[in-house]
Each structure stands twice: as C-alpha cells, then as structure tokens.
Amino acid sequence: MLHIINFAHGAALMMALYGVYFLHQKAGLDPYLSLPVMVPAMFAGGYALYRFVVARASHGKDENILLVTLGIAIVLENAALTLWKSDTRTIETGYTFTTVAIGPAMIALPKLVAFGGAALVAALLLAMMRGTDLGRAIRACARERHGARLVGIDVEHVFAMSFGIGLACLGAAACFLLPAYYVNPQVGSGFVLIAFTIVVLGGMGSFAGALLGGLLIGVVESIGGLYLGESLGQIGIFLIFIAVLLFRPQGLFGARA
C-alpha cells in the first residue's frame, strides 16, 4: 500500500510460526487460541521495528528500505537457526487430520479454517481501510505523502502503524497456518517472493487485487506443478512476476499507470 517493500516479511512469518509453535509446546495453547496473543505481539513488534530501525535507516530512499529489511531478514533467520537449529517442526492437534466433505471434495479441516480466517482478516482490513480514520490516513499517505503531512497527519506514525498491521496479519496467518504446515528457519524465504508476486499481480495497494492475485498464483502453482513437475512448476510464478513488473507494473487491477 505504502510502497514499503519488506524483505523481512518471510522472516517475520517464520518468527510468528515459532511463536505459535512454542505457545503450543510450552503453554499448551491451541494454535487458534494463540491468535489474541500473536496478533498484538506481532503488531507491537512491527510497529517498534519500523519506528526504531527501518524508518531511521531508510533516509527516505526505497532501496535502503529493501536493504535494511534484507539485513533484518538475515539476522532473524540466522538467529532462529542458532537458537532452534535447522530442524523442521510440526505440531499435532486433535484436528490435524480431520477432513470435511463439501460436495464431492474432501478438505482438511485446518485448511478450511485457514481459508475462512484469511477471508475474515481480509474483510476486517478492507473495513478498516474504508471506514476508519487510520485507514483514511494510510490511503492519504500512500497517495500524497507531503500533502498528508501538511494536513496534520503524523506520517511516520501512519507508516509504522501499517507496518505493524502487516506483521499482525502475519501473526494471524501463522496461527492459521501451523496446524497444517511446519516451521523451520528457512520457511519464510519461500513465501517472500510469492507474496511480492501476488501483491504486484493484484496491483500495489489493492486489496481485492491481492485476493484475486493470491487465487491466481495458487492456480498457476498447482497447474505448473501438475504439467511441469514439482520443481520446474515454480518457474511459472517467477515468470508471471517478471512479466507483470515489466509490462503491467500497476497490476491487473491497479488503478494508476
């Protein structure tokens, strides 16, 4: 939305997954019940990270944000490697292998919950962007940073808030993801480029675009995997990413050229 390209997104997701994992192992908290812990914690972490590190280091240049978040990603990934070793960990819950029949399709319950959760989070975000002062402020900063400052918006605060909200979403994603997924120190890096691709494809700053982009990427990944094999199949995502950046940088649904 604000053209902050955050390389540490994957690493932050990885940390959130570890958070959910340890809440489950040490405190016996169900992944879905750790939502009220993870979301505020990730929000606070994101807000602080932006305020005290990213904003100070960026000197107002896009490339610096990219480099700084890359540095943060390297630190987080290797800190996780040092602390928790490179083992892949999963959790067992009572419903990990439960499936639900919807018409002719059998769907794993955790995946269904994750789908519902993602839709809910997206709806909440959309409502926030449309209906609250913060949402309006974020949109104002995205469109015209100096103008926003002139009418009295605390631009740095708004940027930090949206960074925090982005990470809070990751906290939620981690809670929904872990019952059906796994965690290891490298788990995030696979998500980073996919997330960029989805956002670029849908159009920067467009929520509906991000949702549709996500669906499209999922389909491309599955079809690519089916016809080209597991490892060559991923190439489709990157080719789409390159093509969209080159030929349609405003995205499929982006408003502005």
Add this chain to the structure above:
Amino acid sequence: MRQLATIAAFAAAVALLPALTSSGVVLNIAIMTLYAALLGQAWNILAGFGGQFSFGHAVFFGTGAYAAAVLQARFGWNAWATLPAALALGAAVGGLIGALSFRYGLRGSYFALVTLAFAEVFRILANNVEFTGAGVGLMVKLQPGAAHLQFADKAGYLHVILAFVVVGLLVSWWLKHSRYGAWLQAVRDNEDSAAALGVNVFAVKLQAIMLSGALTAAAGVFYVQYFQYIDPSLAYGPAVSVEALLGPIIGGLGTIWGPILGATVLHLLGEATRGLVSSLPGVNLIIYGALLVLMIMFLPRGIIGLVK
C-alpha cells in the same frame, strides 16, 4: 596517477603474501576475501556508480560458473578458453535483463525485485535441465597447472583472483575518470536531468549492467576452478547476491576501494566470530545482517565515508 600507483602497490603487496606465509588457512582467507571483493566490485559498478541496486547478482555469477563447468566437463574445453565465453555470457545475460527492465523503466526496488526473480528463474532452470547436471551439480576434473587455471597450492589461486580484482580496480578507476563514468554517475544522481543534458540513459545503464555481469561471471569461473564443483543453489542461490552487495555497502558505495575494504572487514569479522563461537551455526551471518542494518542507519557512505 597516484591512484594507479596505489593500485600497483596493493597488487604487489598481496602478490608477495605467499612469500611471507605458507599457511593454507591464511592464504585461503585472503583468497576468499579477494573473491568476495571481486563480486562486490562487479555489483558496485551497477549499484555504486550507476544507482541500480540489484538483488540478483547470482544470475551472472551462476551463468559464468556454469559456462566454465559445462564447457570443461561436457566439452573438454581448457579452463582459460572458457573465461572469454563466460564473460560474454555474463554480459549477454546482463544485456537481456537490462534491456527488458530498463526499456520498461523499472527503477529502485522494482529493479531489485526483478533481478531477484531472474536469479530464481535461472536457478529453477539449472535444477531441471540435463546439461547442467540438474540438482546433482557438475564436477570439474582437477588438472593442476597454470595451463588449466588450477593449482596444487593456494598461491596460484591467490595470484589469479588478485589479477581479477586488479582488473576490477582498474575498471572502477576508469569509471571515476572517464566520460562514460561521468555519464553513469550522472544517471545515478538524477536520471531525468542526465537525460535532459543529452545522456543516453538507456544505453549507459545497459552498458553498466553488461560490464557488471561480465565481471561477476569471472568470479563464477574462478569459483569453479577453486572448488571444482557447482550446483544450482550455489550458483543461483541468494547467498551470492547478498555477498555481492554487503562488501560495497559496508566499505563505501561508488568508490574504488570500498568493495575491497568491505570484504576485508567482513571476512576478518567472520573469521574472528567463527573462532569465538564455532559451535553455533549462523552467528557470523547474524553479525553480517546486523552490520548491514547499522551501516545503512549510521554510515550510509560506508567506512570510506568516515575518512573523507
């Protein structure tokens, strides 16, 4: 001229290193530092002098490495003969990526992301086609002897990588003192005013990425001779791309000596921490990452910026 004399003095000093010590450990550190410096110099041409930050320099490195490995292992070429082929391929890949992304006006972070995506595409391709040895990788036959660009002792490798780095230094010096270098730096400082003054922005950026790609490919050729092995993650993985940008940023962007200074600091620091906490994997990378953040935060002009 004074700078050329400094370059000559540096070359002579490093070349004499094997006369002072025959310690394989010390020479290996020197070789790996020079190798990182070479990657950094190549990256610095495009980012430091040209203002185009690439996050996917592995694409050039891997192309050079695979050019050497495939031509040697599959076609029995002499290693020296693969060098011009690798340089040409590195430049060609640079030309391809540059032509596409500069033609469509990608700047800043978008250019960085597109280079990263290209590196991933090449990695997946290398993983899946037959002649690169796919996921297994390629082994190159060990044939010690200067005629084969391979050596029984570290001193030979040190002199080869030193020669590459000196070429990198001379290229950087040339960029500081030539008309082309002035154009490139004008594009970095303000693309629109450079264009208004009659600089062909597209051509200048394209030449920079090709030059940078060729020099990075040279590092790939050296890597294959030194380790006699390459696989898709080593060649096109993000580690090389990160290594290429760390040195210049820490040493000083757009300077002649920045990449070497940064690579030296990083490698000495890496060795020191490895000695202290060898039991923990990844600690030296934590320090690299933290250093990257701190440098951008407090010393955006690098260590050299302190002196000037």
